[in-house]
Amino acid sequence: MSWLDLQTVMHRVSDINAASAVLSWDQETYMPSGAVQSRSEQLATLTELAHHYMTNDEAQRAVSDFASYSETLTERQRRIGQTFIKDFDRTKKLPADLLIEQARTASLGQDAWKKARQQNNFRLFKPFLERMYQLKREEALCLAPTEHLYDALLDVYEPGMTVSALIPVFSRLKAGTMDVLARIGPLQARVSDEVLYKTFPRDRQLSMAQNIIGKLGFSDSTGRVDLSAHPFCTSFANTDVRLTTRVRENDLRSCLFGLIHEAGHGMYEQGISSEMSRTPSGQGASMGIHESQSLFWENVIARSEEFWRWAFPQLRQTFPDQLANQDVSLFFKAINSIKPSLNRVEADELTYNLHIILRFEFEKALIDGSMSVSDIPEAWNASMKELLGVDVPSDADGCLQDVHWSIGLMGYFPSYTLGKLYAAMLWNQMRKDIPDIDRKIEDGSFSDILNWLRFNIHDYGRTEDPREIIQRVCGRPLTETDFMEYVGSKAQHVYGF
Amino acid sequence: MSWLDLQTVMHRVSDINAASAVLSWDQETYMPSGAVQSRSEQLATLTELAHHYMTNDEAQRAVSDFASYSETLTERQRRIGQTFIKDFDRTKKLPADLLIEQARTASLGQDAWKKARQQNNFRLFKPFLERMYQLKREEALCLAPTEHLYDALLDVYEPGMTVSALIPVFSRLKAGTMDVLARIGPLQARVSDEVLYKTFPRDRQLSMAQNIIGKLGFSDSTGRVDLSAHPFCTSFANTDVRLTTRVRENDLRSCLFGLIHEAGHGMYEQGISSEMSRTPSGQGASMGIHESQSLFWENVIARSEEFWRWAFPQLRQTFPDQLANQDVSLFFKAINSIKPSLNRVEADELTYNLHIILRFEFEKALIDGSMSVSDIPEAWNASMKELLGVDVPSDADGCLQDVHWSIGLMGYFPSYTLGKLYAAMLWNQMRKDIPDIDRKIEDGSFSDILNWLRFNIHDYGRTEDPREIIQRVCGRPLTETDFMEYVGSKAQHVYGF
Numbered sequence: 001m002s003w004l005d006l007q008t009v010m011h012r013v014s015d016i017n018a019a020s021a022v023l024s025w026d027q028e029t030y031m032p033s034g035a036v037q038s039r040s041e042q043l044a045t046l047t048e049l050a051h052h053y054m055t056n057d058e059a060q061r062a063v064s065d066f067a068s069y070s071e072t073l074t075e076r077q078r079r080i081g082q083t084f085i086k087d088f089d090r091t092k093k094l095p096a097d098l099l100i101e102q103a104r105t106a107s108l109g110q111d112a113w114k115k116a117r118q119q120n121n122f123r124l125f126k127p128f129l130e131r132m133y134q135l136k137r138e139e140a141l142c143l144a145p146t147e148h149l150y151d152a153l154l155d156v157y158e159p160g161m162t163v164s165a166l167i168p169v170f171s172r173l174k175a176g177t178m179d180v181l182a183r184i185g186p187l188q189a190r191v192s193d194e195v196l197y198k199t200f201p202r203d204r205q206l207s208m209a210q211n212i213i214g215k216l217g218f219s220d221s222t223g224r225v226d227l228s229a230h231p232f233c234t235s236f237a238n239t240d241v242r243l244t245t246r247v248r249e250n251d252l253r254s255c256l257f258g259l260i261h262e263a264g265h266g267m268y269e270q271g272i273s274s275e276m277s278r279t280p281s282g283q284g285a286s287m288g289i290h291e292s293q294s295l296f297w298e299n300v301i302a303r304s305e306e307f308w309r310w311a312f313p314q315l316r317q318t319f320p321d322q323l324a325n326q327d328v329s330l331f332f333k334a335i336n337s338i339k340p341s342l343n344r345v346e347a348d349e350l351t352y353n354l355h356i357i358l359r360f361e362f363e364k365a366l367i368d369g370s371m372s373v374s375d376i377p378e379a380w381n382a383s384m385k386e387l388l389g390v391d392v393p394s395d396a397d398g399c400l401q402d403v404h405w406s407i408g409l410m411g412y413f414p415s416y417t418l419g420k421l422y423a424a425m426l427w428n429q430m431r432k433d434i435p436d437i438d439r440k441i442e443d444g445s446f447s448d449i450l451n452w453l454r455f456n457i458h459d460y461g462r463t464e465d466p467r468e469i470i471q472r473v474c475g476r477p478l479t480e481t482d483f484m485e486y487v488g489s490k491a492q493h494v495y496g497f
Numbered sequence: 498m499s500w501l502d503l504q505t506v507m508h509r510v511s512d513i514n515a516a517s518a519v520l521s522w523d524q525e526t527y528m529p530s531g532a533v534q535s536r537s538e539q540l541a542t543l544t545e546l547a548h549h550y551m552t553n554d555e556a557q558r559a560v561s562d563f564a565s566y567s568e569t570l571t572e573r574q575r576r577i578g579q580t581f582i583k584d585f586d587r588t589k590k591l592p593a594d595l596l597i598e599q600a601r602t603a604s605l606g607q608d609a610w611k612k613a614r615q616q617n618n619f620r621l622f623k624p625f626l627e628r629m630y631q632l633k634r635e636e637a638l639c640l641a642p643t644e645h646l647y648d649a650l651l652d653v654y655e656p657g658m659t660v661s662a663l664i665p666v667f668s669r670l671k672a673g674t675m676d677v678l679a680r681i682g683p684l685q686a687r688v689s690d691e692v693l694y695k696t697f698p699r700d701r702q703l704s705m706a707q708n709i710i711g712k713l714g715f716s717d718s719t720g721r722v723d724l725s726a727h728p729f730c731t732s733f734a735n736t737d738v739r740l741t742t743r744v745r746e747n748d749l750r751s752c753l754f755g756l757i758h759e760a761g762h763g764m765y766e767q768g769i770s771s772e773m774s775r776t777p778s779g780q781g782a783s784m785g786i787h788e789s790q791s792l793f794w795e796n797v798i799a800r801s802e803e804f805w806r807w808a809f810p811q812l813r814q815t816f817p818d819q820l821a822n823q824d825v826s827l828f829f830k831a832i833n834s835i836k837p838s839l840n841r842v843e844a845d846e847l848t849y850n851l852h853i854i855l856r857f858e859f860e861k862a863l864i865d866g867s868m869s870v871s872d873i874p875e876a877w878n879a880s881m882k883e884l885l886g887v888d889v890p891s892d893a894d895g896c897l898q899d900v901h902w903s904i905g906l907m908g909y910f911p912s913y914t915l916g917k918l919y920a921a922m923l924w925n926q927m928r929k930d931i932p933d934i935d936r937k938i939e940d941g942s943f944s945d946i947l948n949w950l951r952f953n954i955h956d957y958g959r960t961e962d963p964r965e966i967i968q969r970v971c972g973r974p975l976t977e978t979d980f981m982e983y984v985g986s987k988a989q990h991v992y993g994f
Contacts, residue, residue, distance in 0.1 A: 015542035018535070019516045022523055030527075031737065034719035038515070038734030041775065045512035049546065222531035237535030240528065278538065 003069060003077065006062040009053065010084055011278040016050040018236040025242050028228040051099070054091050063088050076275055079463035083281045093142050102135050106407040113406035120396040122377050129405055130373045133366050136410045140367060150367045153411030157287040158418060159465040163364060166414060169480050170357050173417070174387070176484040177350055180491050184338055187495045193334040195252075198322040202247040205255045208318045209245065212256070212311065213263035216297060217450040218243070222270050231258045233265035233294075237277060241266045252319075253335070260302045264294035267450060271458025281462040287412060289466050291419020292426060293453065299349055299420075300427045300486070301449070305332045305493075306441040336494045340388040342397045350487050353420065354387045359402075359413040367410065422466070424483035425474045426457070500566060500574065503559040506550065507581050508775040513547040515733040522739050525725040548596070551588050560585050573772055576960035580778045583656075590639050599632050603904040610903035617893040619874050626902055627870045630863050633907045637864060647864045650908030654784040655915060656962040660861060663911060666918070666977050667854050671884070673981040674847055677988050681835055684992045690831040692749075695819040699744040702752045705815050706742065709753070709808065710760035713794060714947040715740070719767050728755045730762035730791075734774060738763045749816075750832070757799045761791035764947060768955025778959040784909060786963050788916020789923060790950065796846055796917075797924050797983070798946070802829040802990075803938040833991045837885040839894045847984050850917065851884045856899075856910040864907065919963070921980035922971045923954070 020043055027039050053059065066081050073081065109128035116125035136153060143152035148163040155161065210225055228244035235241045243262040248254040268284055276282035284290040301307055308315075308328045315331075316323045323331070338348045344355035362379070365371035371379065380399040381392040392398035404412055431437055434448050441449075456473045470478055491497075517540055524536050550556065563578050570578065606625035613622035633650060640649035645660040652658065707722055725741035732738045740759040745751040765781055773779035781787040798804055805812075805825045812828075813820045820828070835845045841852035859876070862868035868876065877896040878889040889895035901909055928934055931945050938946075953970045967975055988994075 011538070012542055012546075015539045016546075018539050019520060019543060022539075023516060023519055026519055026523065030721060030723070032717065032719055032721050034716070035734060035737035038736050038774065041508070042512045042515050042519075042733070045509055046516060049509075049513075219531070220529065222529050224527060224529050226527070236539070237532060239535050240532035277535065 001058075001062045001065045003073060003081070005058075006066065006081060006084065007279070009059050009062045010080075010280065013050055013053050013059075014278040014280065014282065016046055016053065020046040020050065021234050021236050025234050025236075028230075028232070029226045029242075029244060047103075051091065051096065054088065059088060076273075076463060080276060080279050080281045083462055084279065087280050090143065094139060095142070098135065098138055098142065102132075102139070102408050105131050105135060109406040109408075110403065113400065113403065117396050117400040120394045120400075122395045122400060125400065125406070126373055129376075132405065132408050133373060133410070136408060137367055137369075148364070148368065150364045150411065153363075153367065154414065155411075157412050157415050159286055160467050161286075161288070161414070161418070165478070166360065169421070169478060170360060170414075170417070173353055173421075173480040173484065174357055176480065176488070177354060180350060180484075180488050181338070181340065183497045184491060184495050187497060188339065190495055191333045191337045193337040195323065195326055195331070195334050197250050198252075199249055200252050200319055200322060202249055202255075204318050205247050205252070206245070208315065209256045209259040211314075212302075213243075213259055213266075215444060216260070216263060216267070216301075216446050218263040218266050219270055223266055225259065231262055233262045233269070235266075235269035235283070238270055238272045238274060238282065241269045257298050257302060257335075261294045261298040264297035265290055267297070267453070268293040268458050271450075271454040272461040273459045276461040276463065283462050285457075285460065285462050285464060285469055286466045287415035288418030288422060289457065289469060291415055292422035293419075293457070295419045296423040296426060296453075300423055301441065301446075303332075303335055303349070304441060305329070306438045308332050309442045310444040333494050336490060338491060338494070340390055342384070342390055342392060343401060345401075349420070350491060351388060353417045356413050356417040358383045358387055363410050363413065418466070418478070421478060421480055421483045422470060424486040425470060425476075425479070426453075427486065428482050429474045498555075498559045498562045500570060500578070502555075503563065503578060503581065504776070506556050506559045507577075507777065510547050510550050510556075511775040511777065511779065513543055513550065517543040517547070518731050518733050522731050522733075525727075525729070526723045526739075526741060544600075548588065548593065551585065556585060573770075573960060577773060577776050577778045580959050581776065584777050587640065591636060592639070595632065595635055595639065599629075599636070599905050602628050602632060606903040606905075607900065610897065610900065614893050614897040617891045617897075619892045619897060622897065622903070623870055626873075629902065629905050630870060630907070633905060634864055634866075645861070645865065647861045647908065650860075650864065651911065652908075654909050654912050656783055657964050658783075658785070658911070658915070662975070663857065666975060667857060667914070670850055670914070670918075670977040670981065671854055673977065673985070674851055677847060677981075677985050678835075678837065680994045681988060681992050684994060685836065687992055688830045688834045690834040692820065692823055692828070692831050694747050695749075696746055697749050697816055697819060699746055699752075701815050702744050702749070703742070705812065706753045706756040708811075709799075710740075710756055710763075712941060713757070713760060713764070713798070713943050715760040715763050716767055720763055722756065728759055730759045730766070732763075732766035732780070735767055735769045735771060735779065738766045754795050754799060754832075758791045758795040761794035762787055764794070764950070765790040765955050768947075768951040769958040770956045773958040773960065780959050782954075782957065782959050782961060782966055783963045784912035785915030785919060786954065786966060788912050789919035790916075790954070792916045793920040793923060793950075797920055798938065798943075800829075800832055800846070801938060802826070803935045805829050806939045807941040830991050833987060835988060835991070837887055839881070839885075839887055839889060840898060842898075846917070847988060848885060850914045853910050853914040855880045855884055860907050860910065915963070915975070918975060918977055918980045919967060921983040922967060922973075922976070923950075924983065925979050926971045 023039060023043055023046070031039060063085050066085060070078050070081060105128060109125070109132055112125050112128045116122060137149065140146070140149045140152040143155070146152045146155075146162070151162045154163070154166075213225075214220065222239040223241035223243065225243045225245060227246060229246065231243075231245050233241065233243050243259065243266050245255050245259040245262065268290060272282055284293075305328065308331055312328045312331055316326070336349070338350050340351050340354075341347055344352065347355055358380075361383075362371065362376065366373065376399050377395050384390055384392050384398065404410070430449065430452050434440070434452060437449070440446070457469060460469065464472070467477065520536060520540055520543070528536060560582050563582060567575050567578060602625060606622070606629055609622050609625045613619060634646065637643070637646040637649040640652070643649045643652075643659070648659045651660070651663075710722075711717065719736040720738035720740065722740045722742060724743060726743065728740075728742050730738065730740050740756065740763050742752050742756040742759065765787060769779055781790075802825065805828055809825045809828055813823070833846070835847050837848050837851075838844055841849065844852055855877075858880075859868065859873065863870065873896050874892050881887055881889050881895065901907070927946065927949050931937070931949060934946070937943070954966060957966065961969070964974065
């Protein structure tokens with residue numbers, strides 16, 4: 001079979017997956033409440049079809065024959081083919097029964113998790129979480145051999161990432177973070193973020209945020225914004241990228257920074273080369289690289305003082321009463337205040353990583369069997385005290401706060417922190433490559449920045465893995481130093497130590 | 498293979514078609530403009546998959562084995578199986594090449610039609626229309642033998658309907674219509690519909706119309722309303738029915754009656770028995786029966802004086818200035834004014850059928866070869882003069898006004914008129930079955946009416962064909978007399994002859 005035949009296979013699977021993504025997007029945005037069951041049946045059928053066409057004899061032949069002509073392909077085509085083969089191999093290794101059982105457990109587990117969280121009763125969730133960890137261990141064993149069992153799960157979200165590579169990075173990151181926290185401690189009262197929790201009318205929040213992401217470069221001829229309970233970005237093609245946001249009347253951050261974050265994901269998807277359309281390479285390189293894009297725009301750009309020199313006048317014009325006593329400098333400090341807290345999602349840029357390190361250590365231990373599910377609540381509370389110095393008042397606010405484990409996303413959490421580390425490395429490289437970058441941000445001119453990201457990251461889609469991307473763009477491998485320098489000097493500026 | 502195996506086949510095809518329908522709905526409502534190509538690729542893949550799973554060996558075996566166990570099934574199950582077999586046979590008869598060529602010609606033809614209409618130049622459209630008629634003739638030949646070639650096309654939209662059955666009905670309908678028109682002629686000035694073309698703010702029009710369809714019985718837990726350029730109703734399950742509408746600031750009819758019309762389609766879909774979910778029986782019996790539901794609610798109910806005795810106070814409260822000098826009786830007359838015009842879509846209840854009869858006669862002649870495509874413009878103008886007494890100023894306002902032919906919907910037009918005839922027959926039967934029905938409408942109480950339709954029509958889905966439905970419910974076959982009596986007495990009341 002030829003390259004054309006392989007393309008046919010890739011296009012079919014990709015179109016089915018895109019259809020699934022449209023149905024899922026619709027479910028979160030517009031679907032009437034009564035349609036839950038019919039929609040889940042439709043999605044199950046599409047999932048089954050995608051799996052079938054990903055693994056059937058035609059796909060097998062297309063994969064087997066690839067070597068016979070791959071030398072005649074361009075480098076990009078070769079990588080597109082290799083990405084498909086990687087997915088094919090992975091899918092082939094996982095028995096359909098295991099995937100079905102995981103999906104079933106995820107569905108029951110998410111329900112149980114919701115109830116457990118509502119009722120603050122970990123025991124309601126415990127049997128489902130035990131089963132899910134058992135199934136994830138089975139998954140890891142199917143994908144073995146790896147040095148650590150957990151490496152197989154990491155690889156799903158961050159290809160090539162391993163426990164051995166993460167441990168030293170996370171360990172230095174933890175130490176550095178504790179250092180900065182210790183310096184801020186006595187100065188905590190210098191910064192107030194109260195202004196963010198006044199009352200901000202919903203429609204004005206939404207149109208302000210939409211206006212800003214347009215200025216950053218999110219294209220509304222190839223994307224759109226809708227409302228949903230939980231914000232997300234999904235893509236059906238590089239010409240069809242959907243963001244969602246939520247608006248909280250008493251929290252200016254939720255819609256504004258939430259939408260900038262999703263737009264960071266969205267601009268990545270919009271920037272992937274059309275050469276990769278309808279192939280498994282036509283998506284982000286990894287969850288970590290994806291997060292590097294969203295966090296870059298949300299934090300590095302939109303939480304910078306330069307950015308607000310440009311954006312603050314518009315913001316104050318939109319909310320004149322609420323921001324009457326604010327100026328750029330005060331507002332910059334408010335959105336960069338640092339304070340250890342219970343909740344990962346609400347955490348600041350610095351302490352966020354401690355939440356991730358905790359989860360990474362738990363997941364690793366739960367997969368390799370050195371921790372059992374029943375140990376979680378007590379161990380969680382002890383770790384929170386040790387890492388963040390906070391007392392966890394209830395499991396609902398502690399080990400039950402995240403949906404991830406209930407639906408089997410073990411191995412996902414490290415991506416969030418990797419995204420921050422990558423973003424800081426990219427930022428340092430970008431500052432070298434773009435003269436006058438601070439001035440450009442102050443002028444509200446973001447096209448050079450977006451073009452740099454498009455040229456260096458977006459265009460490649462999933463044809464390179466994260467290590468290759470970071471090495472190529474930054475000339476060195478993953479490190480936490482850029483992030484610590486970035487976040488440390490920001491903290492110094494905000495808290496004046 | 499067993500009934501369960503046949504169900505698996507039906508469910509798979511039905512889920513794929515539902516996914517296509519979601520993607521098409523999204524395309525008309527929310528999809529960003531840049532996504533046209535990727536969406537058409539996704540839809541093409543789903544269409545190919547649905548065709549494959551509808552006709553593959555598994556489907557063939559499921560069909561062949563049906564007879565071996567069909568006696569063990571309930572009557573409903575048997576009919577569900579038979580509906581699938583009917584679709585299977587039809588699909589098998591049509592070569593894939595022909596369908597692909599039709600789709601290609603439709604896509605090019607629709608583009609050419611748009612240009613031709615814009616530029617008022619029939620010649621731009623002519624070659625595509627010739628090709629489409631050629632392809633529809635081929636299609637009819639594949640489905641033959643039928644008495645008239647056109648019967649095969651009618652059967653797609655109105656199973657069992659034939660030219661021989663339609664000709665006498667349409668001929669009496671035409672004569673009766675001309676009679677009523679002759680009576681109205683000298684009295685034309687007695688009714689003014691000017692009030693409908695004042696300025697009505699969009700948001701108030703939309704919320705008024707949404708409120709009314711909710712009262713009629715359209716459920717918003719299993720359906721929703723969005724905006725689109727052309728109003729339509731689509732259904733992904735009986736629990737997920739989507740309506741769209743458009744709002745014209747200077748035409749009160751467009752959103753109000755348009756949305757009631759679509760809600761009539763929607764309530765039909767919401768009322769289909771769940772026993773038929775995920776099978777080809779889980780949809781309306783025919784386009785004609787579908788139109789009978791939408792036109793029943795739009796015209797019989799929502800253009801009645803009883804209805805406006807209930808609804809007019811709300812309407813005037815919504816638009817106090819615009820309706821200052823109106824009362825129920827004047828408003829009732831305005832929305833029932835009758836006047837021959839050039840445009841099918843804008844036509845009143847009575848003259849609408851003349852537009853359909855013209856198209857029916859043209860399609861029949863173009864399919865059997867007694868008319869050629871190049872004859873259309875001249876013949877169109879002559880027929881419009883003869884039937885409606887109007888001079889056609891341009892092809893754009895004449896034979897180029899409808900999209901149908903460009904996309905190959907030959908055989909569809911008669912459904913609109915059949916819908917009117919069925920609706921009048923159902924109305925007469927309903928009046929016998931529901932005591933005090935006029936009073937109920939005046940009270941804004943529609944549940945008995947909706948329940949009657951659910952019980953007699955909706956619940957059956959596509960397990961009966963239109964002839965069976967009308968015979969079972971009304972105790973007699975299709976006739977135009979009920980409609981002529983209904984529309985004649987309304988005209989008499991409105992124009993006072």
